[in-house]
Amino acid sequence: MILGQGNVATHLWSAFHKVKTIELFQVNSRAFSAIPVSDVTIIAVTDDAIEEISQQLGSRKGLIVHTSGTVSMQAIHQQRKGVFYPLQSFTKGSSVNFSTVPFCLETRHERDFFTLQSLAKLVGSKTYRLNSDQRQKMHIAAVFVNNFTNHMYAIGKDICDVHEIPFEILHPLIAETAKKITNISPKEAQTGPAKRNDEETIKTHLEHLNSQQEELYTLVTKAIQNKQ
Amino acid sequence: MILGQGNVATHLWSAFHKVKTIELFQVNSRAFSAIPVSDVTIIAVTDDAIEEISQQLGSRKGLIVHTSGTVSMQAIHQQRKGVFYPLQSFTKGSSVNFSTVPFCLETRHERDFFTLQSLAKLVGSKTYRLNSDQRQKMHIAAVFVNNFTNHMYAIGKDICDVHEIPFEILHPLIAETAKKITNISPKEAQTGPAKRNDEETIKTHLEHLNSQQEELYTLVTKAIQNKQ
Numbered sequence: 001m002i003l004g005q006g007n008v009a010t011h012l013w014s015a016f017h018k019v020k021t022i023e024l025f026q027v028n029s030r031a032f033s034a035i036p037v038s039d040v041t042i043i044a045v046t047d048d049a050i051e052e053i054s055q056q057l058g059s060r061k062g063l064i065v066h067t068s069g070t071v072s073m074q075a076i077h078q079q080r081k082g083v084f085y086p087l088q089s090f091t092k093g094s095s096v097n098f099s100t101v102p103f104c105l106e107t108r109h110e111r112d113f114f115t116l117q118s119l120a121k122l123v124g125s126k127t128y129r130l131n132s133d134q135r136q137k138m139h140i141a142a143v144f145v146n147n148f149t150n151h152m153y154a155i156g157k158d159i160c161d162v163h164e165i166p167f168e169i170l171h172p173l174i175a176e177t178a179k180k181i182t183n184i185s186p187k188e189a190q191t192g193p194a195k196r197n198d199e200e201t202i203k204t205h206l207e208h209l210n211s212q213q214e215e216l217y218t219l220v221t222k223a224i225q226n227k228q
Numbered sequence: 229m230i231l232g233q234g235n236v237a238t239h240l241w242s243a244f245h246k247v248k249t250i251e252l253f254q255v256n257s258r259a260f261s262a263i264p265v266s267d268v269t270i271i272a273v274t275d276d277a278i279e280e281i282s283q284q285l286g287s288r289k290g291l292i293v294h295t296s297g298t299v300s301m302q303a304i305h306q307q308r309k310g311v312f313y314p315l316q317s318f319t320k321g322s323s324v325n326f327s328t329v330p331f332c333l334e335t336r337h338e339r340d341f342f343t344l345q346s347l348a349k350l351v352g353s354k355t356y357r358l359n360s361d362q363r364q365k366m367h368i369a370a371v372f373v374n375n376f377t378n379h380m381y382a383i384g385k386d387i388c389d390v391h392e393i394p395f396e397i398l399h400p401l402i403a404e405t406a407k408k409i410t411n412i413s414p415k416e417a418q419t420g421p422a423k424r425n426d427e428e429t430i431k432t433h434l435e436h437l438n439s440q441q442e443e444l445y446t447l448v449t450k451a452i453q454n455k456q
Contacts (some may be wrong), residue, residue, distance in 0.1 A: 089419055100400045128397055137391040138431045145384035145398050146405045148422030148448045149377045153413035156373035163365040169356050170373050171410050172328045176405035177374045183397050186382035194373030205368045220376045223440055
């Protein structure tokens with residue numbers, strides 16, 4: 001049973017739908033007065049709504065889980081509770097290959113953990129056991145490697161646009177940078193003027209940036225230098 | 229003719245060596261008193277050494293180019309000069325697939341441009357025409373999308389390590405983030421608490437960071453918010 005109709009709910013639905021051994025219901029979370037009982041109920045709604053939905057489910061039987069990276073497992077009020085969090089940024093419209101999506105799992109009871117593990121494996125996903133605290137910390141790490149990294153790309157594109165340089169020249173470098181850290185640690189992979197303490201290049205670069213870019217360049221450069 | 233024995237020189241050598249139509253010489257840049265004349269001389273040495281090497285080459289015939297992203301074409305003193313800059317971070321020991329490496333080309337004379345273009349195409353590379361100013365600006369953009377992005381990965385790993393979370397959980401997200409901007413612009417791809425102006429999540433995240441991470445989180449968040 002999947003409650004919700006957002007991106008996560010829709011993508012999970014599509015994935016589970018292909019698995020013949022799962023009997024599946026999807027329910028619009030705003031109108032589930034008479035939802036059928038099922039082994040696992042997945043509350044795939046916005047973070048704010050999870051607790052309220054759980055309360056509305058009352059003394060529902062079976063395992064009740066949410067799919068949020070940030071909300072504690074304690075937001076679920078039922079006795080058999082858990083978290084079934086797929087770590088990926090889902091985009092509406094584009095299909096998801098779940099075999100590349102890791103699931104972070106947490107349950108109150110050990111046997112329920114194996115149920116979630118089996119569910120994830122049915123769609124080909126790797127699973128990891130993380131408690132609510134770890135999941136929240138990982139979400140912060142994800143902000144750095146996803147949201148903030150994307151902003152670095154945005155600045156790169158801004159600089160290219162101003163100087164009429166096709167941003168696509170940088171695509172292979174971006175791909176290589178992302179691939180490299182799957183083989184060696186980011187610390188070992190670090191290169192560039194900050195890492196080399198190449199003050200002359202750093203000074204030249206700063207002269208060509210706008211004030212916001214300059215502030216960021218200075219701070220990240222300092223951070224890289226402090227890390228050595 | 230390739231002068232130099234660093235990473236770029238070695239990788240270029242390996243690539244050109246496979247092309248039967250190129251007759252190739254590689255020379256240790258510290259001992260080239262009697263180097264043979266060739267159509268194209270590629271000075272693939274450290275940035276600081278380019279001008280000196282060019283001067284030592286005297287009135288050498290043929291096209292003389294360097295391979296630096298930051299040094300101006302004017303560092304070459306010969307009349308027929310150019311730049312043959314492969315945009316990729318080369319690592320010692322790991323082989324390079326040049327078909328994914330874009331070359332940024334610049335020459336003083338138009339016919340020499342086509343020579344460099346042909347050379348790059350022989351190893352399967354895409355080419356772009358950039359002048360020295362554009363190349364230097366693109367190098368700054370590369371610092372953001374490569375060096376600074378890598379530092380975002382490093383912080384992500386630090387957070388994971390402290391909380392005993394396997395960093396590999398984030399690998400698929402990192403790959404997806406890098407891939408996304410080849411289809412849509414980084415600005416369109418931006419997600420996360422900063423983009424959503426989700427002040428509550430931002431506040432919670434800041435409480436869990438060390439002072440340097442906090443400073444960076446605040447600045448990048450502000451930058452993303454200003455960009456909307």
